[in-house]
Structures are given as structure tokens and as C-alpha cells.
Amino acid sequence: MNIKENIKTLNIKKPLKLDCGKIINDFPLAYETYGSLNENKDNAILVCHALTGDQFVTGLNPVTKKDGWWSHAVGPNKSIDTNKYFVICANVIGGCMGSFGPGHINQKTNKIYGTDFPVITINDIVNAQINLLDHFGIKKLFSVVGGSMGGMQVLQFVSNFPDKTKTAVPIACTSNHSAQNIAFNELGRQAITADHNWLDGKYSLKNSVPDKGLAVARMAAHITYLSKKGLQEKFGRKLQERDDLKFGFDADFQIESYLRYQGSVFVDRFDANSYLYITRAMDYFDLVKQFDGNLSSAFKNTKAKFFVISFTSDWLYPTQENKDIVIALNAIGANVGFVEIESDKGHDSFLLDVPDFLRTLKNFLDKSYFE
Amino acid sequence: MKSEYKIIADIIKENTRVLDVGCDDGSLMEFLKQEKNVDIRGIEISKEKVQTCISKGLTVIEGDAEFDLKQFPDKSFDFVVLGQTLQAFINPEIVIKELLRVGNKAIVTIPNFGHWKVRLNLLVQGTMPVTKALPNEWYNTPNIHMCTIKDFFKFSETMNFKIYKSLALMNKNVSIIKSSNLSLKNLFCELGIFLIEK
Numbered sequence A: 001m002n003i004k005e006n007i008k009t010l011n012i013k014k015p016l017k018l019d020c021g022k023i024i025n026d027f028p029l030a031y032e033t034y035g036s037l038n039e040n041k042d043n044a045i046l047v048c049h050a051l052t053g054d055q056f057v058t059g060l061n062p063v064t065k066k067d068g069w070w071s072h073a074v075g076p077n078k079s080i081d082t083n084k085y086f087v088i089c090a091n092v093i094g095g096c097m098g099s100f101g102p103g104h105i106n107q108k109t110n111k112i113y114g115t116d117f118p119v120i121t122i123n124d125i126v127n128a129q130i131n132l133l134d135h136f137g138i139k140k141l142f143s144v145v146g147g148s149m150g151g152m153q154v155l156q157f158v159s160n161f162p163d164k165t166k167t168a169v170p171i172a173c174t175s176n177h178s179a180q181n182i183a184f185n186e187l188g189r190q191a192i193t194a195d196h197n198w199l200d201g202k203y204s205l206k207n208s209v210p211d212k213g214l215a216v217a218r219m220a221a222h223i224t225y226l227s228k229k230g231l232q233e234k235f236g237r238k239l240q241e242r243d244d245l246k247f248g249f250d251a252d253f254q255i256e257s258y259l260r261y262q263g264s265v266f267v268d269r270f271d272a273n274s275y276l277y278i279t280r281a282m283d284y285f286d287l288v289k290q291f292d293g294n295l296s297s298a299f300k301n302t303k304a305k306f307f308v309i310s311f312t313s314d315w316l317y318p319t320q321e322n323k324d325i326v327i328a329l330n331a332i333g334a335n336v337g338f339v340e341i342e343s344d345k346g347h348d349s350f351l352l353d354v355p356d357f358l359r360t361l362k363n364f365l366d367k368s369y370f371e
Numbered sequence B: 001m002k003s004e005y006k007i008i009a010d011i012i013k014e015n016t017r018v019l020d021v022g023c024d025d026g027s028l029m030e031f032l033k034q035e036k037n038v039d040i041r042g043i044e045i046s047k048e049k050v051q052t053c054i055s056k057g058l059t060v061i062e063g064d065a066e067f068d069l070k071q072f073p074d075k076s077f078d079f080v081v082l083g084q085t086l087q088a089f090i091n092p093e094i095v096i097k098e099l100l101r102v103g104n105k106a107i108v109t110i111p112n113f114g115h116w117k118v119r120l121n122l123l124v125q126g127t128m129p130v131t132k133a134l135p136n137e138w139y140n141t142p143n144i145h146m147c148t149i150k151d152f153f154k155f156s157e158t159m160n161f162k163i164y165k166s167l168a169l170m171n172k173n174v175s176i177i178k179s180s181n182l183s184l185k186n187l188f189c190e191l192g193i194f195l196i197e198k
Helices: A122-129 A131-136 A149-160 A179-194 A211-225 A228-234 A254-269 A272-284 A295-299 A319-330 A346-351 A355-369 B004-011 B027-036 B047-055 B065-071 B092-102 B116-125 B149-159 B182-188
Strands: A008-012 A027-034 A044-048 A086-090 A141-147 A165-171 A305-311 A335-341 B017-021 B039-044 B059-062 B077-083 B103-111 B162-170 B173-176 B191-197
Touching (some): A086 A131, A122 A149, A149 A272, A211 A272, A335 B047, B065 B092, B103 B149, B162 B182
Parallel strands (some): B017 B077
Antiparallel strands (some): A027 A086, B103 B191
16 A cells, blocks of 8 residues: 555654564654644653554544544544644554555565565554654653553553553553454454455555455454444344345345445455454464563553553453453552443444543543643 | 541541542542542442542542452552441451451441431331431342441451451541440441451
């Protein structure tokens, strides 16, 4: 994917040693900002996006022409109030919205990286993002906030840079991927690589797109973002623009039609190889193992104030996994608040209009800012 | 503000680490922060109340004291406060043990079921007492393990913890409970406040 005109990019000259052992330097990190940095430079919030998110958090995404992925939570007078705070969000490395990723040209071969791109980790993603603080001259963030894979980045960020943020809000996340999480990601990757248009990851050289595989990956993942109750209430067994079953394999049910639509719009905005790389980064994430089985050690040097949030109907990153983070923090006397928000919207709750969540997030941030 | 807040604040030393178990809407936490400049945390079972606490800028985790105190290391707080909720737990014994493990000292307050109004209510009406302090009916009360001030003293012997300070509250007046006046206090006071240690 080519870098588009309206994408801001920071070119990172400093070499970054990746977990896989490879060193990258002189690479682009695409980002966007909202609101303005105050004189003291103490009102910055780093927002970390999830698997298929990008730096366009709110307002109109100039590339997709749709609302930013966190428009419910970020904006003037919203939970993350851009009248008060300076919001920064970077596209993760490995992504496809301008940051260094598998769609970029390998200078050595003059060809697109594809699967020659190094496997990146959440740790690598965070270590690339820290450069934005230097770029803006920010010594310490007011907060680092993110849901799902964004929450993993929050945890990794505080662990890597314990004195670089005043507060941290990991939402609907985990300190390591469960077998079930890995299984769903593997299903998505298999769908992509089984598409004969994937061509060992070299599809863009041949003007081909593994859109069927990527769409199936998205459909499967999308189910994991919703709850059974939510799906049942929204779709049940309702039929799609027909009075009766057609005794065939078209989308008879509304849920089928909905999933197909979700798959089809996704392929227009996302790159299949990026999907492989980012899901891999999530699977490899294991902050417990990184600290020899003791998650508490990951946070022992930080004085940051944490607020962990989970959702009742999230079965992808269930409350217990979020609570494990709280337990690890309490074990070392860290400053941590926690609430499980009632919602039947599943894992996606953090992206949607869930008033209890949005209000609580806002209250936490606004109160903590003046402490 | 509940009348026992001031009494609790008087027991707690300045600049200490405090855990409020069953912190409700955080009003005691706020009061202690302001009066004693303590580093205070709360644990509360109701989601709505946790959200209220967070909106006040308080550090509170949603949880059940019967299961979730486990996560706090031994003696990680100077004081642990349990205000009028001991009687609502399924296992008050476990909760007391946990309070005394997590805190150096614990402050426990109990609504006194030995109060004369309660006794009279049962004696005269012959039905489970419903009073100003205990407004619920037997079938919907959260207070499944009511006890009297006297019971709490017996409890301390069985559970093997020491009572360092025992105060009684009657019409907003505080008095000290001694072995010589125990029966009287048990009859006339609405609330017992105890400073305990293992």
C-alpha cells in the first residue's frame, strides 16, 4: 500500500533492534494527532490502536472516508477530550496505514517486502512509538490508553518506560494470548494463506489480492468480537430480504449477509500480509513469560496510576484475564483501579456507544489530570 | 457523612496506607484522604458504586472481599476498614482472617443487634426486627449474619484476635466499651466500632 498524501509520517533514523534479532532503521512511523499540546507538555495521551485500527482515531478517516475507529470515545468533550488533551496515535509497525510494514519496498531488492518483512512483536511496536515522544518534546505522557491489542501496548509501554506516563488505561485486554486467542488468529491466517491469490505473500507484485481469504479471516474474527446474546438480539434467525429459505447457499439469514458485508468492506481497507504480521505480534505477546512467570515484575518500577476496564460479555479477553493484571499490580502495591462494565456488546464494547464505559473513562482521566 | 466516620478518622494515623473494604460510594475514603492524608484504596462489589468512586478520583477495584482480598500481600496496609458489612458476608470468619492478614490493624464496625429497640421489636411484635438502622425485612436483608457487640467480643476469642479499642455509638455520642459496662452498651448502643489486630 502506498503512503497517501494525508498521512503524517515520522522517519525514524535511530536503529531499532527487533525481538526477532533484526535491526531496522530509517523507517516511517505514520501518526495522527488531535487537540493541542499545552505549554507544559503534560496533557498528551498516547492512544494505541487494536488489530485492524489505524492512527485515525476520530473524525473522518481521510483514507477510508469513514468515521475514525474510536469516534465514540475521542473528540471534543468526549471521554478523551480533545479540548483538554493532546491525543497522539501511531499506526503500528507491520500495519498498512503508512507505518513500516510488509507492503513497503525493500530497498535491497527494490521489491515489496511481503513475507520477507521481519516478524514484529508488541514490544517492537511500542519501542517504535516511543520516538513520537521525543519528536514532540514530551517528557512524560499524561496517559497511555488502548483496548484489545491497544491494551497490550499499554501494558508493554508502562513496562518498558515506567516513568514515561502518569496514568495507564488498559481496556479489554490480556497479559498473554490464550490458546483460544491464538487459535482464532491462526484460523484467520490460514484463511489468507489458503487463498490462491495470496501467492506466498507476493500478491501485490502480480496485482492480485487474496480478498476471499482476508474476508473470511475478518468474518471469523468479527464473530469473536460480539457476544452470543448481542448476535441473537440483533439477528436471531431473521431472513435476509426474503420470505422463506431458498434451499441453497446464498445468504438466507441476515447474520450471513452481515458477516459477508463485514468481510467485503474490510478487504478494501486492510492488507492481508499486515493481518498476518499483526495477529502474529498478538500471539507472541506474553508479558508473563517476559518476566519469568511473574507479571508483577513487569510493573515494579512504575508509579503510574492504572485503571483496568473489562466488559461482562467479552469472551475474547474475559474479565478474569483483565483481573489478572489487577492482581499482579495489587501484589506490588501499585495504584490500580478496576471495573467490569455491564454490556452485552462483547469485546467490541470498548469501540461502541456504551455510556457507562465512556463516562467512567472520562471521569478517570479528568480527575487524574489534576492530581 | 455517617457519624462513625469521625471516630474512624480519629483512630487512623496520618500518612498511612489504608484499604476500605466495601467502600460504597467512597465517601469515607474521601473523608480520610482529606482528614488524614492517607494513601487509600477501596474494594467494592457494586459496579455502579465503583464507577461513582472512580468519578471522585478514588482508586477502587470492583471485587468481593470474600474472594478478592487474596491479591493483596500480607501486611500491605497499615489499616483495613470494614464498615458495617461484616454481617453481610457468607463467611465472616474468612473475611476477618483476610482483613488481619492484609492489614496491620483492622477497624470493624457492626450494627448492634443487641440494641434494645431490636430486642423489644422481636419481643413485642414477634417478627424479625425492622428498625431505622436495620430497615430491611428478613427475606430481603443483605444482613445474613447479624451479631451483637457482646457476640463480637466472643468472636474475638474464638477467632483469636485482639481488640485494642472498642467504642460504642449511641445517638451520635461515642463511649468506651469496657468489660464492666458491656451489657449496658450492648443494650443501648446502635453501633460498635473495634480496632483489632492479630
